[in-house]
Amino acid sequence: MTHTDRCGGLGDVTDVVERARRAAPVLAGMGRARRAQMLETMAGHLEQARAELVATAAAETALDAAVLDAEVTRTADQLRMFADVVREGSFLETTIDTAPSGDVRRWLLPLGPVAVFGASNFPFAYGVAGGDTASALAAACPVVVKEHPSHPRTCRAVLAVLRSAAASAGVTPDAIGMVSGFQAGVELVTHPDIAAVGFTGSVAGGRALFDLCAARAVPIPFYGELGSVNPAVVLPHAAREPETVIEPLLTSMLTRGGQVCTKAGLVFVPADAEPLVDRLRQRIATAPHPLLLNASIAAAYRAGTAKRAVLDGVEVLCGDGSAAATGERGPVPPVLLGTSVSGLLDEGNAELREECFGPYAVLVRYDSVAELLTALPALPSSLVAGVYATDDDLPQARDVLTTLVHRAGRVVWNQPTSGLRVGWATHHGGGYPASTAASTTSVGAFAIRRWLRPSALQNWPAALLPDELRGADSGARPGLPVRRDGRLSTETTGHEP
Amino acid sequence: MTHTDRCGGLGDVTDVVERARRAAPVLAGMGRARRAQMLETMAGHLEQARAELVATAAAETALDAAVLDAEVTRTADQLRMFADVVREGSFLETTIDTAPSGDVRRWLLPLGPVAVFGASNFPFAYGVAGGDTASALAAACPVVVKEHPSHPRTCRAVLAVLRSAAASAGVTPDAIGMVSGFQAGVELVTHPDIAAVGFTGSVAGGRALFDLCAARAVPIPFYGELGSVNPAVVLPHAAREPETVIEPLLTSMLTRGGQVCTKAGLVFVPADAEPLVDRLRQRIATAPHPLLLNASIAAAYRAGTAKRAVLDGVEVLCGDGSAAATGERGPVPPVLLGTSVSGLLDEGNAELREECFGPYAVLVRYDSVAELLTALPALPSSLVAGVYATDDDLPQARDVLTTLVHRAGRVVWNQPTSGLRVGWATHHGGGYPASTAASTTSVGAFAIRRWLRPSALQNWPAALLPDELRGADSGARPGLPVRRDGRLSTETTGHEP
Numbered sequence: 003m004t005h006t007d008r009c010g011g012l013g014d015v016t017d018v019v020e021r022a023r024r025a026a027p028v029l030a031g032m033g034r035a036r037r038a039q040m041l042e043t044m045a046g047h048l049e050q051a052r053a054e055l056v057a058t059a060a061a062e063t064a065l066d067a068a069v070l071d072a073e074v075t076r077t078a079d080q081l082r083m084f085a086d087v088v089r090e091g092s093f094l095e096t097t098i099d100t101a102p103s104g105d106v107r108r109w110l111l112p113l114g115p116v117a118v119f120g121a122s123n124f125p126f127a128y129g130v131a132g133g134d135t136a137s138a139l140a141a142a143c144p145v146v147v148k149e150h151p152s153h154p155r156t157c158r159a160v161l162a163v164l165r166s167a168a169a170s171a172g173v174t175p176d177a178i179g180m181v182s183g184f185q186a187g188v189e190l191v192t193h194p195d196i197a198a199v200g201f202t203g204s205v206a207g208g209r210a211l212f213d214l215c216a217a218r219a220v221p222i223p224f225y226g227e228l229g230s231v232n233p234a235v236v237l238p239h240a241a242r243e244p245e246t247v248i249e250p251l252l253t254s255m256l257t258r259g260g261q262v263c264t265k266a267g268l269v270f271v272p273a274d275a276e277p278l279v280d281r282l283r284q285r286i287a288t289a290p291h292p293l294l295l296n297a298s299i300a301a302a303y304r305a306g307t308a309k310r311a312v313l314d315g316v317e318v319l320c321g322d323g324s325a326a327a328t329g330e331r332g333p334v335p336p337v338l339l340g341t342s343v344s345g346l347l348d349e350g351n352a353e354l355r356e357e358c359f360g361p362y363a364v365l366v367r368y369d370s371v372a373e374l375l376t377a378l379p380a381l382p383s384s385l386v387a388g389v390y391a392t393d394d395d396l397p398q399a400r401d402v403l404t405t406l407v408h409r410a411g412r413v414v415w416n417q418p419t420s421g422l423r424v425g426w427a428t429h430h431g432g433g434y435p436a437s438t439a440a441s442t443t444s445v446g447a448f449a450i451r452r453w454l455r456p457s458a459l460q461n462w463p464a465a466l467l468p469d470e471l472r473g474a475d476s477g478a479r480p481g482l483p484v485r486r487d488g489r490l491s492t493e494t495t496g497h498e499p
Numbered sequence: 500m501t502h503t504d505r506c507g508g509l510g511d512v513t514d515v516v517e518r519a520r521r522a523a524p525v526l527a528g529m530g531r532a533r534r535a536q537m538l539e540t541m542a543g544h545l546e547q548a549r550a551e552l553v554a555t556a557a558a559e560t561a562l563d564a565a566v567l568d569a570e571v572t573r574t575a576d577q578l579r580m581f582a583d584v585v586r587e588g589s590f591l592e593t594t595i596d597t598a599p600s601g602d603v604r605r606w607l608l609p610l611g612p613v614a615v616f617g618a619s620n621f622p623f624a625y626g627v628a629g630g631d632t633a634s635a636l637a638a639a640c641p642v643v644v645k646e647h648p649s650h651p652r653t654c655r656a657v658l659a660v661l662r663s664a665a666a667s668a669g670v671t672p673d674a675i676g677m678v679s680g681f682q683a684g685v686e687l688v689t690h691p692d693i694a695a696v697g698f699t700g701s702v703a704g705g706r707a708l709f710d711l712c713a714a715r716a717v718p719i720p721f722y723g724e725l726g727s728v729n730p731a732v733v734l735p736h737a738a739r740e741p742e743t744v745i746e747p748l749l750t751s752m753l754t755r756g757g758q759v760c761t762k763a764g765l766v767f768v769p770a771d772a773e774p775l776v777d778r779l780r781q782r783i784a785t786a787p788h789p790l791l792l793n794a795s796i797a798a799a800y801r802a803g804t805a806k807r808a809v810l811d812g813v814e815v816l817c818g819d820g821s822a823a824a825t826g827e828r829g830p831v832p833p834v835l836l837g838t839s840v841s842g843l844l845d846e847g848n849a850e851l852r853e854e855c856f857g858p859y860a861v862l863v864r865y866d867s868v869a870e871l872l873t874a875l876p877a878l879p880s881s882l883v884a885g886v887y888a889t890d891d892d893l894p895q896a897r898d899v900l901t902t903l904v905h906r907a908g909r910v911v912w913n914q915p916t917s918g919l920r921v922g923w924a925t926h927h928g929g930g931y932p933a934s935t936a937a938s939t940t941s942v943g944a945f946a947i948r949r950w951l952r953p954s955a956l957q958n959w960p961a962a963l964l965p966d967e968l969r970g971a972d973s974g975a976r977p978g979l980p981v982r983r984d985g986r987l988s989t990e991t992t993g994h995e996p
Contacts, residue, residue: 092987095945099924104914108924108945111904113937216713220931223938400963407608412955415963417601426985427596427605429955434717440610440952441720447985448592448605448953455937456945458909458926466897466912483987488923488944490589490980492987 011165011179012149012158015189021176022115022144023195028174029142030112038085040171041140045078045085047167048131048160055159059125062153064293064331065258070126077126080133080424084140087447091482093141093454096470098486105461107471110454112142113197117190119211121202121227122152122295123261123359129153130160130180133424133445134200134225134452139177141453143197148190149182152296191215191224198453201226202263202444205357205435212438225452226438227263227431229357232410232419233381234266234388235374235402237395241275247390248281252289253418254388256336259292260361261299264386264420267357268346270374273367279319282365283338286320291333294360300331303360307337310353310364315345319365336361343368343377355382371398378405383433383440386412388419411436411443508662508676509646509655512686518673519612519641520692525671526639527609535582537668538637542575542582544664545628545657552656556622559650561790561828562755567623574623577630577921581637584944589980589989590638590951593967597984602958604968607951609639610694614687616708618699618724619649619792620758620856626650627657627677630921630942631697631722631949636674638950640694645687646679649793688712688721695950698723699760699941702854702932709935722949723935724760724928726854729907729916730878731763731885732871732899734892738772744887745778749786750915751885753833756789757858758796761883761917764854765843767871770864776816779862780835783817788830791857797828800857804834807850807861812842816862833858840865840874852879868895875902880930880937883909885916908933908940 011018029037048055056070063070087093097108116138121128128134135145149157157180165175181190191199191214199215201208201224208228215224234254240247254266271278294300307323310316321337339354339362346354346366354364368374387410391399406413411432412422422430428446431437437444442452464472470482483492508515526534545552553567560567584590594605613635618625625631632642646654654677662672678687688696688711696712698705698721705725712721731751737744751763768775791797804820807813818834836851836859843851843863851861865871884907888896903910908929909919919927925943928934934941939949961969967979980989 086985090985090987097924097945099920099922103920103922104918106909106920106922106924108926108943212718213713216710216718221709221713221935223936396960396962403959403963407954407956411953412603412957413959414957415959417958421601423596423600423603423957425596425600425603426982427594427603427955429605429953431953438718439720441948443953446605448594451938456908456926456928456940457904458924459904460909460911460920461914462900462910462912463893465893466900485923488583488587490587490989492989 011161011175012182013179015181015186015193018146018179018181019115019190019193019195021179022146025144025174025176026112026114029139029144029177032173034088034091036172037140037142038088040168040173041081041085041088041136043171044131044164044167045081047163048074048078051159051163055126055156058159059153059156062156063125063295069258073124073126076424077131080127081131081136083424083447084136084450087450088140093450094470094482096482096484098471098484100487106458107462107467108456108458109470111457113453113455115144115146115195115197116453117146117148117196117199119148119187119199119201119203120150122150122299123258125153125156126160128202130157131164133449135178137449138200138453141450143453144176145178146190146196147178147180148187149180154182187211188214192218194220196222198223199225200444200452203228205229208438224438225442225444227444228435228438230263230385230432230436231267231355231357231382232264232384232386233268233270233378233406234390234419235270236272236275236278237389237391237398237402238272238371239392239394240390241272241278243392244278244281247278248285250388250390250416250418251282252285254420255363256289256361257418257420259294261295261359262420264422266363266388266419268364268366270366270368273369279365283320286336286338289336289361291335292361293329293331293333295331297330299359300334303334303358303362306358307360307362310339313351313354315348315351316341316354323360323362334360338363338365340365340367342366343373347377347380371402375401375405378409381409383436384410385430385432385436386410386414386419388414388417390416508658508672509679510676512678512683512690515643515676515678516612516687516690516692518676519643522641522671522673523609523611526636526641526674529670531585531588533669534637534639535585537665537670538578538582538585538633540668541628541661541664542578544660545571545575548656548660552623552653555656556650556653559653560622560792566755570621570623573921574628577624578628578633580921580944581633581947584947585637588978590947591967591979593979594982595968603955604959604964605953605955606968608954610950610952612641612643612693613950614643614645614693614696616645616684616696616698616700617647619647619796620755622650622653623657625699627654628661630946632675634946635697635950638947640950641673642675643687643693644675644677645684646677651679684708685711689715691717693719695720696722697941697949700725702726705935721935722939722941724941725932725935727760727882727929727933728764728852728854728879729761729881729883730765730767730875730903731887731916732767733769733772733775734886734888734895734899735769735868736889736891737887738769738775740889741775741778744775745782747885747887747913747915748779749782751917752860753786753858754915754917756791758792758856759917761919763860763885763916765861765863767863767865770866776862780817783833783835786833786858788832789858790826790828790830794827796856797831800831800855800859803855804857804859807836810848810851812845812848813838813851820857820859831857835860835862837862837864839863840870844874844877868899872898872902875906878906880933881907882927882929882933883907883911883916885911885914887913
C-alpha cells in the first residue's frame with residue numbers, strides 16, 4: 003500500500019473494468035470470514051476519515067455537516083451489517099438434495115464485476131460506499147462506480163478510503179474502481195464484462211441506462227431506483243388531530259430539503275380538514291428555505307413548482323418556488339400546492355403525479371374514503387406510502403393499507419415516510435418507476451441477492467465440492483444454515499466460517 | 500362446474516387477462532393451505548385424465564406414449580412439490596425486525612397475473628400445467644397461457660383439466676386461462692395488467708418477447724429459457740474407458756430425439772480418443788431415427804445439420820441429416836459432426852455454437868486440458884454442462900469444473916446432462932441465452948420466487964397485520980419459518996398453515 007494507491011482506482015472504462023475482472027476471483031475465493039473483515043475495515047476507515055469526508059461533502063452538496071456526519075455513521079453501519087450477513091451465510095441459500103433421486107447441491111455465486119451509479123442526495127449512503135457497493139462487495143462482486151458529477155470530490159475521497167481499506171485488509175484495491183463522465187457511464191453498462199448495474203437517480207437517466215442494458219447482445223439486470231411520488235394518507239379521525247399528524251407529515255416532506263426518494267409528495271387529507279391544512283400552511287410558511295443539492299435540481303425545482311402551480315384545478319397553498327432564489331442552489335422556499343382527487347388524476351395534470359425534488363408537496367383533498375380508494379390505484383408505484391390514523395380510523399384503514407401495499411414497496415403506519423431503517427426486514431423498492439426491478443431491494447440485508455445467481459452441482463465427488471456444500475449426510479455444515487432434502491435447518495455448531 | 504366450463508378459459512387477450520385480474524385477489528386471499536390443496540387437486544385430475552392426455556399429445560408431438568405417460572407423472576408430481584413448498588412457507592421469507600429501532604416486517608407477495616409460453620418439446624412438464632404455471636399458481640399469480648401452435652389440442656385438454664380442478668377445489672377456474680395465436684402472444688406480454696412472463700422456446704422468439712417486455716412503459720420481468728448448447732467434457736482417463744462414458748453421453752445426446760434443452764450438443768474428447776470416437780459412431784449409426792416434434796423442427800434439423808456439415812474444419816462422423824427423411828417430421832437419422840477446438844471457435848463457424856434441435860451433436864477434439872480450459876470460457880452460457888471422469892482425472896478436473904460453473908447453471912459429474920431432478924436444490928437456468936434472467940430458475944422449488952416481490956410493513960398495529968407477520972414477540976408464528984431480528988428460526992409448532 004503506497005500513497006500512489008490512494009490516488010488510484012479512477013481510469014478509463016477498459017482499464018478499470020479489466021482490473022475489476024481480475025479482482026473477481028480474488029473476492030470470490032477469499033472466503034466469507036475474510037470478506038466480512040474487509041467490509042468492517044472499510045467501515046472503520048470511513049469513520050476515521052469522517053471529518054475530511056463530511057467537510058468535502060458539505061461543500062459539494064450544501065447538506066448540513068451534522069446530517070452528513072450521521073450519514074457517514076449509517077454508511078459504516080451498513081457495511082458492518084453486510085459483514086454480519088456474509089458471516090451468517092444464509093444468503094448463499096445452501097440447498098442439498100440427496101438420495102434416492104441423486105445428489106444435487108445448489109448455492110448462490112457472485113455475478114462478477116458490477117457497475118454502480120450513486121445518487122446526488124446521499125453522497126455516502128447511496129454513494130461510492132453506499133448500499134449497492136456494500137451489498138455487491140458482500141456478494142463478492144467487484145464494483146465499478148460511476149463518479150457522480152454533483153459531488154466528484156466526495157466520490158474520489160470515498161474511493162480512496164475504500165481502496166486503502168481493501169488493501170489493508172489484504173485484498174486487492176481493485177475490488178472497487180471508478181470511471182468519470184457521461185460517456186464513460188454509457189460504455190460501462192454496455193461493457194461485456196459488466197454483469198449487472200445498480201442505479202439511483204432520475205427517471206430519464208435511469209430509463210436510458212435500463213434500455214441500454216436490455217438492448218445488449220447479452221442483456222444484464224439493471225437495478226434502478228428512479229422516481230417515486232410517495233403518498234401520505236391522513237385518515238378522517240386523524241385529520242381532526244392536527245398536532246399529532248403534523249410532525250410526521252412535515253418530516254416526510256421537508257427532510258434534507260425534500261430531496262429524498264422517500265419524500266411524501268402527495269398528502270391526502272379529508273376535504274373538510276381545514277384546521278389541519280391551515281396548520282400545515284403555517285408550519286411550511288415558516289420552515290427554513292434550504293439550499294438545494296446542485297444548480298440543476300434548484301432550476302428544476304423553480305420551474306417544476308411554477309409549472310405545477312398553474313395547472314387546472316391546482317391552488318397555491320404556500321410558497322412560490324420561482325421567486326426568492328438568489329444563488330444558483332437557492333435558498334428556495336417550501337411550496338405546498340392543493341388540489342382535489344379529480345385534479346390529481348386529470349389527464350392534463352400528469353406532472354402532479356411525477357417526482358420533483360425539493361421542499362414541495364401537493365395536498366390532495368378527498369371527499370370520502372371511497373374516493374380515496376379509487377384514487378390510490380391510479381397512482382404510479384412508489385417506494386413508500388404513509389398512513390396517519392387514530393384507533394377510530396382502524397375500521398377504514400384496512401382497505402386503505404391493502405390498496406397501498408399494491409402500490410408501494412413499504413407501507414408505514416403513523417411514522418414519517420422518509421426514515422428508512424437498514425436491517426434484515428428492510429425493503430426499499432417497488433413497482434416501476436420507483437424501481438426497475440420490483441423483486442429486489444436496494445437497501446437492507448436482502449440487497450445482496452441482486453448480485454448473485456444460483457449454481458447447481460450434480461453428483462460431484464465430495465473432494466471437489468466447495469466447503470459450503472460439503473457436510474455429513476445427517477447434518478448441516480458447521481456455521482451455515484442449510485436446507486437438506488427440503489428441510490431447512492439453522493442448527494450450526496457455532497464455528498466461524 | 501358445468502360442461503361449458505370445460506370448454507372455457509380460451510378467449511381474446513382483453514377478456515382472458517381481465518378474468519385473470521379478477522382471479523388475483525381470490526388466489527392471494529385463499530390462504531396457503533387451500534392453495535396447496537388446489538395444486539394437489541390439479542395433480543390428481545391430470546393423472547385421472549392421463550390416458551386422454553397422453554393419446555392427444557402422442558398424436559400431436561410424435562413422442563412415445565410411454566415417455567409422455569412418465570411426463571404426466573412428473574408434471575403432477577411437480578404440482579404436488581409446489582403444494583409442499585406453499586405449505587412449508589419459507590418461500591414467503593417472513594422477516595421481522597423489532598425494537599429498539601422500530602418495527603418492520605417483510606414478506607413476499609404475488610406479482611399479479613402472469614403470462615406463460617410453454618415449450619414444444621415437453622407438452623406437459625413445460626406446457627399449460629408445467630413448471631411456470633405450477634410455480635406461478637403456488638405464488639398466487641393467475642396464469643394466462645399462450646397456446647402452443649405445435650400441440651394446441653393438448654394445450655386445450657390440459658387447460659380444461661386445470662380449470663375443472665380449480666373449480667372443484669373451490670377456486671375460480673380463471674386462475675388459469677389461455678390465448679391463441681401469434682398476435683395474441685404479442686398483445687399478452689404488452690398488456691398493462693400482465694406483471695411478468697415465463698417463456699421456454701427459441702432464441703429468436705424469446706428475444707423478441709424479451710424486447711417487448713423491456714420496451715413497455717412499465718417494463719416487466721421476462722423469464723425466458725431460450726437456447727442452450729450444452730458442453731459434455733470427457734477427461735483424458737475417462738476417454739480410455741469408452742464403455743463407461745458412452746452411456747451417459749448417448750443419453751445426453753439422443754433423449755427424446757435430441758429435442759431437449761439439456762442435450763449435450765458439444766462433446767469434448769481428447770484428440771487421441773479414437774476408440775471412444777469409433778464406438779460413439781457405431782452406436783449413433785445404429786440408433787433409432789426419430790420422428791421430430793413438428794415439420795419446422797424437422798426442416799430446421801435437415802437444413803441445420805447440412806449447413807454445419809460443410810463448415811470449414813468440420814467432418815461428418817456419422818449420419819446425413821438432409822437425407823432419408825420421407826415424412827414432414829422425418830424420421831431423421833442422428834448426425835455426429837467432428838471438429839477441433841479451433842474449428843469450434845472459428846469466427847465463421849458461429850452455427851457450431853448455436854443450438855439445433857434433433858439427434859445431433861458436435862464432437863470436439865482437444866489437444867490438452869490446457870486447450871480445453873481456453874475453449875470453454877469462449878462458449879455461450881448454457882443450462883448444463885457434463886464432465887465424465889475417472890478418479891485418475893480428479894487432479895485435472897477441478898479447473899474444468901470451476902470453468903464450467905461460470906458457463907453453465909448446472910454442472911453434472913458422470914451422469915447424463917439430460918436428466919433434471921425436480922426438487923429443492925434444482926437450478927434450471929444460466930447466463931444468456933440459456934436464460935434471460937440468470938438469477939432465477941424455471942424448475943424446482945425456488946422457481947416460485949420469480950412470481951413474488953417483497954413488501955415491507957412498518958409500525959403496523961397488530962390487528963391489521965396479515966396472519967403470517969403476526970406472532971408473539973419471542974417466537975415465530977406457528978407453522979412458518981421466520982427471521983426475527985436477524986435470527987433465522989425454523990422452530991414451528993407444526994400447526995398446519
